[in-house]
Structures are given as C-alpha cells and as structure tokens.
Amino acid sequence: MSQRTELNRRTFLRNAGMAALVGGVGVKSSEAATLNAQGSTQSATGRYDFDTIYSRVGTNSSKWDAQIAKFGREHVQVGMGTADQDFRIAPAITRALRARIEHENYGYxxxxxxxxxxxxxxxxxxxxxxxxxxxxxxxxxxxxxxxxxxxxxxxxxxxxxxxxxxxxxxxxxxxxxxxxxxxxxxxxxxxxxxxxxxxxxxxxxxxxxxxxxxxxxxxxxxxxxxxxxxxxxxxxxxxxxxxxxxxxxxxxxxxxxxxxxxxxxxxxxxxxxxxxxxxxxxxxxxxxxxxxxxxxxxxxxxxxxxxxxxxxxxxxxxxxxxxxxxxxxCEDWLDQLIGYIDETQSFVEAFVRTHVPHVQFVKPEGTYLAWLDVSDAIDRVGAMPAVAGDPQATPETTFQRYLVEHANIHVNPGSSYGVGGAGRMRMNIATSRQLVELALSNMAGALARA
Ligand SMILES: Cc1ncc(COP(=O)(O)O)c(C=O)c1O
Missing domain, CATH: 3.40.640.10 (Type I PLP-dependent aspartate aminotransferase-like (Major domain))
Known part of the structure; x- marks a missing residue:
C-alpha cells in the first residue's frame, strides 16, 4: 500500500471514529444508531452536511447489509452497488413523516x-x-x-x-x-x-x-x-x-x-x-x-x-x-446535493487519474454513478472466471469478488449491464466523500499489490 493510501486510511479512521467498520469485529445491528447519534444535518449557514458518514449498517440495506451477509463484515468497508444514497434525507421529509405518524391509523x-x-x-x-x-x-x-x-x-x-x-x-x-x-x-x-x-x-x-x-x-x-x-x-x-x-x-x-x-x-x-x-x-x-x-x-x-x-x-x-x-x-436540499455529487464526480476523476493506475474514468454528464473502465485492471489481476465454478461468472463478476476480498469494497460488475459492459464496473458515489476516497484508496492499494 502506498504511503498516500495508508495516510488516507488513517485520516479517514480518525475523522470518522469508525474503527469497528474497518476492523470488522463486534459489529451489531446497533452500529448505525451508535455512529449516527451525533451531528446535525444543516448548519447555521443553511448548508446541509453530506460529509459526515451516516452508517446504514443494521438497517436491512441492500447496498450494505445484503453484501455484508454475503461477503462478511470485514470485506465490506464501503458498499457502492445498489443505486441509492447513504445521506440523511432532507429534514422537512422527516418532519412531515413524524407529523403523520402521530395519527396512528394506516387504512386505505x-x-x-x-x-x-x-x-x-x-x-x-x-x-x-x-x-x-x-x-x-x-x-x-x-x-x-x-x-x-x-x-x-x-x-x-x-x-x-x-x-x-x-x-x-x-x-x-x-x-x-x-x-x-x-x-x-x-x-x-x-x-x-x-x-x-x-x-x-x-x-x-x-x-x-x-x-x-x-x-x-x-x-x-x-x-x-x-x-x-x-x-x-x-x-x-x-x-x-x-x-x-x-x-x-x-x-x-x-x-x-x-x-x-x-x-x-x-x-x-x-x-x-x-x-x-x-x-x-x-x-x-x-x-x-x-x-x-x-x-x-x-x-x-x-x-x-x-x-x-x-x-x-x-x-x-x-x-x-x-x-x-x-x-x-426540499428543493434547496437537492440543489446542494447535486453540487456535492458534481464535486465528488470531479474528485473521482482527479483521484483515479493520479492515484489509481490501470483504471480510467471520464466524469459523466449525469447520475450519481461512476462507470469505471477497469479492463487493464482485470488483465492485471488475471480476473478470469473459474472454469468449474459459477457458470454465470464473467471477468467482471470475478473482478467484483477480487475487489471485495482485496480492497473491501463492493461495486457492480459491468457485465450485468448488457452489451458493452465488459471491462467496466459501476461505482455508486452517493455517499460521504470520505468513503469515496477510502474506496478508491483501497482499490489503488489492491491493484498495486496485485
Ligand atoms: C433507470 C432506473 N429505472 C428504475 C429503477 C428502479 O425504480 P423503482 O425502485 O422505482 O422501481 C432504477 C433503480 O436503480 C433505475 O436506475
């Protein structure tokens, strides 16, 4: 692992106070509640906080919990598959829901x-x-x-x-x-x-x-x-x-x-x-x-x-x-989030160019998805599907597993997106930029070791 990658990991852990997330031990369904106890969603200046990590572990999340159940807690430091967000929702939505549940009837x-x-x-x-x-x-x-x-x-x-x-x-x-x-x-x-x-x-x-x-x-x-x-x-x-x-x-x-x-x-x-x-x-x-x-x-x-x-x-x-x-x-919340996602896409582009060899990425025009070109990386790690194993396996699903095991991140294999998906992985970046950076650092480290 490069010095920069190791530094990123340490900075991330210190900022997030998330040793349990990385160590993979003692993780309980209360993980999300414990990690999310502090922090507010909107500052006095009206800025919403998309940076503070908001854990979803233990909430039956398909992006996190389903992958943890499949691959093990220690292998899913960052879930980046299913296309949803990790952020707290806009406060006005929570307020409206709270008001509604005061009336305890949910008939037709x-x-x-x-x-x-x-x-x-x-x-x-x-x-x-x-x-x-x-x-x-x-x-x-x-x-x-x-x-x-x-x-x-x-x-x-x-x-x-x-x-x-x-x-x-x-x-x-x-x-x-x-x-x-x-x-x-x-x-x-x-x-x-x-x-x-x-x-x-x-x-x-x-x-x-x-x-x-x-x-x-x-x-x-x-x-x-x-x-x-x-x-x-x-x-x-x-x-x-x-x-x-x-x-x-x-x-x-x-x-x-x-x-x-x-x-x-x-x-x-x-x-x-x-x-x-x-x-x-x-x-x-x-x-x-x-x-x-x-x-x-x-x-x-x-x-x-x-x-x-x-x-x-x-x-x-x-x-x-x-x-x-x-x-x-919640228009203001969404506008701020769109700006955050735009900056994160630029961050991914710059980070990949500088620190993740064997991967290419062009900033997309829309969505919160990053469509990474990993064809060289697949060649480098020799991610060829096992002959006798899963008959559905592709180089991309094999590389997905490689990333889970060696970089502890879960992203989607390009081969599931039809013709033209070979040599690609889809990474959902709708999460704290700290986690995006950790994921890319982990990927860089895994590829450097390959
Ligand atoms: C293009 C597109 N359509 C539809 C869906 C799913 O929509 P819904 O959850 O409303 O069925 C997704 C979810 O990722 C999507 O990306």
Missing part, C-alpha cells in the same frame, strides 16, 4: 390532489414540463409501471429495444413479461458514449413494439440532448415503436449539462408516442417508500396500460407524505 387512502399538484409544480418549476394532472398514474415503483406498460404493448416473445450498456433491472422487467431484449450498443467516441442511429433503426422489425429510453442513462451517465431524443423519437414514431422514457435519474445532472424531458420535445406526435416514468426515489433517497408515477399525453396509451397492462395504482401512506414534502419543501 385516497391519493390526495395535493400530491398530484406537487408533481405538476415540481416538473413545471424545474424543467418547464407541463403535465396535465389527469394524465398522471401512480405506481409503487418505476419497475411495476414499466412491467404493466410492456404487457400492454409487447406480445410474448416480441422484442424490446434498449441502448446498451443499460440499467440491469430492465432485463428483468423484459423477462418477466416474456419478451426479449434487442440491444443496440452505444459507440464509445473519445470516452463518451454516442447513439448509433443506423444500428438502432436496423434492429426494428415487425416484432419490435417498445423502446425503453433511460435519460439520463444508467450506468453510462449520458444526459441525452434534445437533438438525440428527437432523432430517436422520429424513428420510433415512424416505425410504430412506443417510447417508454424512464427519467428516474433526471435530477442529477452535472458538468453544466441540461436534462431534456422527452415530453418537452417539439413534435406533439413524437410526444404522444411516449410514456414517461418518474419518481422521488433517486433524488430524495426514498426508494423504499415506493412512490413513482407515469404520465402520457396519449389517453389511448394510458387506457391500454390500465386495461391490457393490468396496472393497478398503488401507493403507501408514508410514501405520499414523504414525496409531497420532498417536492414542496
């Missing part, structure tokens, strides 16, 4: 107009996107909404278009409804992924009925331009392919880039050929509160989703309370 509820209005106001205020409240349908997640849409438009065994590398969860949705992913690989040009429009259109035939657009794209971090979206939209409209626009990551846009909602494209025909999916889950870290929504200017599409797609609107009481507070009261 009517989704209040005020929640729908908060969705409309938020999208108008931030993105100039006008949503007719009558066209909003509610869902307990983007996945269930996409699944019912695929059911509505895609007969069994038909093809669903994706630009890849793409979010691994879509492959499950596509499988669940007995359809098949048709992958159009993005082209890597000077470190940036671009759409190959000829390839995209060539893949459409009589058996292709839907295209799942991911804007911004998980895991590459592309924030698609108005021109790119228009070209995709024109192809899909002309070829009668419905556009399912998943914009769940839209609030995280860095580098001065601009998110263009698909529903703001200039051609009403192109917009009418689409459904948009959104949620407070990524932006305000409310994913397990289960509140998402879809909307479309096409009443026929909405009818088909609730009819043939069998979509049943379903939400939970606390989710609605949290989402409404987020949209109405």
């Amino acid at each position: 509820l009517t989704i209040p107009d005020s929640y729908r209005e908060s969705i409309v106001d938020w999208n108008r205020r931030r993105y100039g996107l006008e949503i007719d409240p009558e066209t909003i349908r509610h869902s307990d997640g983007v996945h269930p909404a996409i699944i019912s849409s695929l059911r509505a438009f895609c007969p069994p065994r038909s093809k669903v278009l994706l630009l890849t590398p793409n979010y691994n969860g879509f492959y499950t949705d596509i499988r669940v409804v007995n359809t098949v992913a048709e992958e159009s690989p993005l082209r890597l040009v000077n470190g940036r992924y671009e759409i190959d429009f000829e390839d995209f259109e060539r893949r459409i035939d009589h058996d292709t009925h839907a295209f799942i657009l991911c804007n911004p794209q998980n895991p590459t971090g592309n924030v698609w331009s108005r021109e790119d979206l228009m070209r995709l939209g024109e192809i899909c409209t002309r070829r009668r392919v419905v556009v399912l626009a998943d914009e769940i990551h839209c609030d995280f846009v860095t580098n001065g880039n601009v998110y263009t909602p698909y529903a703001t494209l200039d051609d009403p025909e192109v917009v009418r050929n689409s459904i948009t999916y959104k949620s407070v889950s990524k932006s305000f870290n409310l994913s397990a509160m289960k509140c998402a929504y879809l909307f479309s200017s096409n009443p026929d599409y909405l009818d088909r989703i609730s009819g043939a797609g069998q979509h049943r609107q379903s939400m939970n009481t606390l989710g609605i309370v949290a989402a409404e507070a987020a949209y109405n009261e």
Whole structure:
C-alpha cells in the first residue's frame, strides 16, 4: 500500500471514529444508531452536511447489509452497488413523516390532489414540463409501471429495444413479461458514449413494439440532448415503436449539462408516442417508500396500460407524505446535493487519474454513478472466471469478488449491464466523500499489490 493510501486510511479512521467498520469485529445491528447519534444535518449557514458518514449498517440495506451477509463484515468497508444514497434525507421529509405518524391509523387512502399538484409544480418549476394532472398514474415503483406498460404493448416473445450498456433491472422487467431484449450498443467516441442511429433503426422489425429510453442513462451517465431524443423519437414514431422514457435519474445532472424531458420535445406526435416514468426515489433517497408515477399525453396509451397492462395504482401512506414534502419543501436540499455529487464526480476523476493506475474514468454528464473502465485492471489481476465454478461468472463478476476480498469494497460488475459492459464496473458515489476516497484508496492499494 502506498504511503498516500495508508495516510488516507488513517485520516479517514480518525475523522470518522469508525474503527469497528474497518476492523470488522463486534459489529451489531446497533452500529448505525451508535455512529449516527451525533451531528446535525444543516448548519447555521443553511448548508446541509453530506460529509459526515451516516452508517446504514443494521438497517436491512441492500447496498450494505445484503453484501455484508454475503461477503462478511470485514470485506465490506464501503458498499457502492445498489443505486441509492447513504445521506440523511432532507429534514422537512422527516418532519412531515413524524407529523403523520402521530395519527396512528394506516387504512386505505385516497391519493390526495395535493400530491398530484406537487408533481405538476415540481416538473413545471424545474424543467418547464407541463403535465396535465389527469394524465398522471401512480405506481409503487418505476419497475411495476414499466412491467404493466410492456404487457400492454409487447406480445410474448416480441422484442424490446434498449441502448446498451443499460440499467440491469430492465432485463428483468423484459423477462418477466416474456419478451426479449434487442440491444443496440452505444459507440464509445473519445470516452463518451454516442447513439448509433443506423444500428438502432436496423434492429426494428415487425416484432419490435417498445423502446425503453433511460435519460439520463444508467450506468453510462449520458444526459441525452434534445437533438438525440428527437432523432430517436422520429424513428420510433415512424416505425410504430412506443417510447417508454424512464427519467428516474433526471435530477442529477452535472458538468453544466441540461436534462431534456422527452415530453418537452417539439413534435406533439413524437410526444404522444411516449410514456414517461418518474419518481422521488433517486433524488430524495426514498426508494423504499415506493412512490413513482407515469404520465402520457396519449389517453389511448394510458387506457391500454390500465386495461391490457393490468396496472393497478398503488401507493403507501408514508410514501405520499414523504414525496409531497420532498417536492414542496426540499428543493434547496437537492440543489446542494447535486453540487456535492458534481464535486465528488470531479474528485473521482482527479483521484483515479493520479492515484489509481490501470483504471480510467471520464466524469459523466449525469447520475450519481461512476462507470469505471477497469479492463487493464482485470488483465492485471488475471480476473478470469473459474472454469468449474459459477457458470454465470464473467471477468467482471470475478473482478467484483477480487475487489471485495482485496480492497473491501463492493461495486457492480459491468457485465450485468448488457452489451458493452465488459471491462467496466459501476461505482455508486452517493455517499460521504470520505468513503469515496477510502474506496478508491483501497482499490489503488489492491491493484498495486496485485
Ligand atoms: C433507470 C432506473 N429505472 C428504475 C429503477 C428502479 O425504480 P423503482 O425502485 O422505482 O422501481 C432504477 C433503480 O436503480 C433505475 O436506475
């Protein structure tokens, strides 16, 4: 381990008072409570604190606890897989939830107009996107909404278009409804992924009925331009392919880039050929509160989703309370977080360039995900899948295990993101920068020792 790496570890431990996290002994489910007891979320100057480590260990977190259960506490110093945040949520959300739980009854509820209005106001205020409240349908997640849409438009065994590398969860949705992913690989040009429009259109035939657009794209971090979206939209409209626009990551846009909602494209025909999916889950870290929504200017599409797609609107009481507070009261918190994430992405870029040989990283345009190029690192550690072991193993899953065992960090293997994911790992950086630095230092140390 280099001197710098060792110094980072020591500084980190001193600042965080987290010997238990690193030593891996005596960790109990009370770990989170003990570590989080002190510290406030907002200073007198109005700045929110994203730096203080907020432990989630012992809270059934899939990013931390599920990996600890699988690999052992000593091997998961930093969980960076599942796409959620480690930060404390905005205080106004906690206040709203506290007020609601004072009333001790959680029977069936009517989704209040005020929640729908908060969705409309938020999208108008931030993105100039006008949503007719009558066209909003509610869902307990983007996945269930996409699944019912695929059911509505895609007969069994038909093809669903994706630009890849793409979010691994879509492959499950596509499988669940007995359809098949048709992958159009993005082209890597000077470190940036671009759409190959000829390839995209060539893949459409009589058996292709839907295209799942991911804007911004998980895991590459592309924030698609108005021109790119228009070209995709024109192809899909002309070829009668419905556009399912998943914009769940839209609030995280860095580098001065601009998110263009698909529903703001200039051609009403192109917009009418689409459904948009959104949620407070990524932006305000409310994913397990289960509140998402879809909307479309096409009443026929909405009818088909609730009819043939069998979509049943379903939400939970606390989710609605949290989402409404987020949209109405927490814009400042989110703006500060976006700035923090932007700086962390720049930090990762600089740190990787200077201290992590065999890894390359280009700062993305959006999302809180870092899509690392680890092809040289995989070669260096000889991360070839064991022949007799797991038949699903890939160099990336083998490298994932290598990093768990030698760097004590958990990141996602690129091979789970479809064509183009080879030689890549996805690192979720929505955590304290101290932990990001520790993770990268550990990675550098492991690769130096390899
Ligand atoms: C692009 C994208 N869509 C959907 C989801 C999941 O959405 P939900 O939890 O609302 O079902 C994720 C989660 O990582 C995602 O990255």
